[in-house]
Amino acid sequence: MSPPPPVAGVLADHLRRRRDDGAKLLVPYVTAGMQDDWLTVAEAVAASGADALEVGLPFSDPMIDGPVIQAASLRALQRGTTPRRVLADLALADLGVPIVVMTYYNLILRMGHRRMASLLAESGVTGAIVPDLPLEEVGPWATAADEAGVATVMLVAPSTGSERMGRIIERSRGFVYGIGRMGVTGERAAVAASAALVAGAAKARTDLPVCVGIGVSTPEQAAEVCRVADGVIVGSALVRRLLDGAGPDGAAAFTASLRRGIDGG
Amino acid sequence: MGDPGPTGRFGEFGGRFVPESLVAACEELEHAFRQAWADPSFHHAFEALLASYGGRPTPVTECTRLSEELGVRLLLKREDLAHTGSHKLNNVIGQAMVAQRMGKRRLIAETGAGQHGVATATAAALFGMECVVYMGALDTERQALNVFRMELLGAEVRAVHSGARTLKDAVNEAMREWVATVGDTHYCLGSVMGPHPYPWMVRELQRIVGDEARVQCRSILDGSDPDLVVACVGGGSNAAGTFAGFADATASQLVGVEAYGGAALTVGVPGVLHGMRSALLQDEAGQIREAESISAGLDYPGIGPEHAHLAAIGRARYVTAGDAEVLDAFQRLSRAEGIIPALESAHAIAWVLAQAGKEIPDGSTVLVTLSGRGDKDVAQVRDLLGARAGTGERV
Numbered sequence: 001m002s003p004p005p006p007v008a009g010v011l012a013d014h015l016r017r018r019r020d021d022g023a024k025l026l027v028p029y030v031t032a033g034m035q036d037d038w039l040t041v042a043e044a045v046a047a048s049g050a051d052a053l054e055v056g057l058p059f060s061d062p063m064i065d066g067p068v069i070q071a072a073s074l075r076a077l078q079r080g081t082t083p084r085r086v087l088a089d090l091a092l093a094d095l096g097v098p099i100v101v102m103t104y105y106n107l108i109l110r111m112g113h114r115r116m117a118s119l120l121a122e123s124g125v126t127g128a129i130v131p132d133l134p135l136e137e138v139g140p141w142a143t144a145a146d147e148a149g150v151a152t153v154m155l156v157a158p159s160t161g162s163e164r165m166g167r168i169i170e171r172s173r174g175f176v177y178g179i180g181r182m183g184v185t186g187e188r189a190a191v192a193a194s195a196a197l198v199a200g201a202a203k204a205r206t207d208l209p210v211c212v213g214i215g216v217s218t219p220e221q222a223a224e225v226c227r228v229a230d231g232v233i234v235g236s237a238l239v240r241r242l243l244d245g246a247g248p249d250g251a252a253a254f255t256a257s258l259r260r261g262i263d264g265g
Numbered sequence: 266m267g268d269p270g271p272t273g274r275f276g277e278f279g280g281r282f283v284p285e286s287l288v289a290a291c292e293e294l295e296h297a298f299r300q301a302w303a304d305p306s307f308h309h310a311f312e313a314l315l316a317s318y319g320g321r322p323t324p325v326t327e328c329t330r331l332s333e334e335l336g337v338r339l340l341l342k343r344e345d346l347a348h349t350g351s352h353k354l355n356n357v358i359g360q361a362m363v364a365q366r367m368g369k370r371r372l373i374a375e376t377g378a379g380q381h382g383v384a385t386a387t388a389a390a391l392f393g394m395e396c397v398v399y400m401g402a403l404d405t406e407r408q409a410l411n412v413f414r415m416e417l418l419g420a421e422v423r424a425v426h427s428g429a430r431t432l433k434d435a436v437n438e439a440m441r442e443w444v445a446t447v448g449d450t451h452y453c454l455g456s457v458m459g460p461h462p463y464p465w466m467v468r469e470l471q472r473i474v475g476d477e478a479r480v481q482c483r484s485i486l487d488g489s490d491p492d493l494v495v496a497c498v499g500g501g502s503n504a505a506g507t508f509a510g511f512a513d514a515t516a517s518q519l520v521g522v523e524a525y526g527g528a529a530l531t532v533g534v535p536g537v538l539h540g541m542r543s544a545l546l547q548d549e550a551g552q553i554r555e556a557e558s559i560s561a562g563l564d565y566p567g568i569g570p571e572h573a574h575l576a577a578i579g580r581a582r583y584v585t586a587g588d589a590e591v592l593d594a595f596q597r598l599s600r601a602e603g604i605i606p607a608l609e610s611a612h613a614i615a616w617v618l619a620q621a622g623k624e625i626p627d628g629s630t631v632l633v634t635l636s637g638r639g640d641k642d643v644a645q646v647r648d649l650l651g652a653r654a655g656t657g658e659r660v
């Protein structure tokens with residue numbers, strides 16, 4: 001048995017501490033490499049009220065993403081973005097909040113489980129969300145990530161049965177990602193009723209923070225979701241603004257508005 | 266070629282790599298299919314419908330003129346004669362019946378050449394279900410007639426503009442739509458690919474092709490099996506259905522023919538896409554590469570996981586045919602035998618034409634599954650052959 005790795009639990013500890021201090025958690029998402037100044041954007045977002053930052057490593061076939069993140073991913077790939085380059089950039093950056101990468105399994109497989117896990121850890125990344133790795137398939141990756149001290153954040157969905165939810169949560173590290181609605185990422189006019197149900201069911205089973213994403217697009221919606229959930233993940237609404245040319249300042253302003261929303265201000 | 270078990274594994278390939286939102290739907294489908302497939306009354310109803318509605322069994326035809334030219338004995342399993350013009354109907358009739366058992370009222374599907382879309386639209390009409398078909402925008406152009414066919418059958422066709430706008434992108438979009446509609450919608454996947462249980466279920470629904478052909482060949486070949494059994498491979502359903510009839514029951518050599526520009530098993534690397542672990546065209550970072558073929562139905566950067574396994578254990582081998590030799594085979598079969606093949610099926614013919622007397626020894630018996638008829642491809646082939654076509658000049 002190897003001793004517990006030094007950075008294990010950084011993400012969970014950080015988010016739990018914030019939550020236990022009474023804060024709701026804000027986790028904005030940015031697609032890495034989608035524009036020249038994406039790191040500046042990431043810094044601006046991190047400095048505007050984010051508790052952690054989700055950074056997407058773009059994949060050619062993003063199965064759980066809607067049109068906005070598809071477009072950002074395509075742009076990033078056309079700019080020559082690779083996982084190695086993104087992680088090299090992140091290694092040099094100091095965002096001041098924990099970074100969680102979101103990516104698809106093929107990028108991990110191609111690099112190799114252990115190499116990807118250690119590269120993430122060396123780059124200062126604290127967690128990983130891999131949506132095409134359900135509980136039955138996550139083993140080899142999760143083991144490598146555990147060994148490297150990278151938290152594998154597991155997802156629970158409105159369709160997840162209660163016994164299964166327990167097993168997924170047990171395997172989750174960092175926080176639990178509640179899928180707020182049956183569907184792909186994208187902005188929606190209203191929060192689905194399933195968001196509160198999923199958050200409530202997950203929270204009843206764990207002390208890990210439970211953050212809800214997919215279809216949370218406005219400060220009002222974020223506030224609504226946070227009545228039950230510990231926090232929100234906001235992706236498409238931010239990325240769409242960036243695709244429309246918002247830049248670091250616009251991204252910061254939108255993030256700050258989300259912060260005010262969940263703080264009830 | 267057996268049951269891949271609850272994890273859906275064929276050796277190291279297969280599996281169920283889907284977002285958590287789709288796990289319950291895949292489990293529900295696996296459960297429903299296991300029950301149906303263990304139920305003799307389901308088999309009875311399935312086979313009765315494929316006979317009375319689908320025109321099964323399809324014949325095996327001996328190609329006398331080509332056989333003589335090639336010096337091998339060439340037999341064709343005539344899926345081109347099935348209703349809707351290809352083997353795709355077998356799978357969709359079976360899946361529509363399973364969908365009915367699950368109480369779903371709506372079918373969605375992806376399509377490349379349009380044959381699977383047409384077959385799904387047909388089954389939806391037959392069973393009174395709603396139907397939406399996703400098709401890459403490049404393919405809606407290449408296969409405009411099939412788009413109209415689907416619409417005639419009452420289906421809605423949605424053109425997909427992402428990626429290379431071909432089959433891979435249509436699968437992405439159908440999966441995304443499925444996540445949002447799993448409650449009342451069955452995703453009728455068109456090949457032996459995707460997450461468990463699809464690769465296994467679709468192979469089982471297509472094994473009627475191979476089971477029929479084995480019996481038919483024995484009667485033509487005085488009790489022997491063909492030396493070679495050859496089929497084209499896109500996702501690999503007509504090949505898997507054919508191979509299923511021969512892999513365990515005979516010593517026939519099994520050969521899958523991929524498009525040269527979509528040769529996942531020849532030049533691909535193991536990876537995960539569309540819910541399965543299999544051989545994939547991809548770059549060093551793991552981004553999926555686009556396939557390139559004149560045949561929309563083979564324009565796919567992956568291959569069904571069971572094929573990757575059959576290759577790994579050496580029970581089948583996988584080869585390629587290029588666009589030019591395929592166009593040639595398309596014309597040669599038409600003229601020599603009076604059978605216009607689908608461009609997909611012409612890949613299998615092209616490999617036999619190229620290898621007769623070489624990798625295929627003189628005097629061999631060869632069964633080729635002719636997966637579909639070429640009506641859908643006639644306009645495209647006319648354009649590809651260019652000015653010579655339609656002038657009365659020999660093309």
Ligand SMILES: Cc1ncc(COP(=O)(O)O)c(C=O)c1O
Binds near residue numbers: 378455497636
């Ligand atoms: C006639 C025909 N053959 C073959 C294929 C390829 O599919 P598969 O490899 O699943 O048989 C298609 C797909 O559209 C087709 O239409």
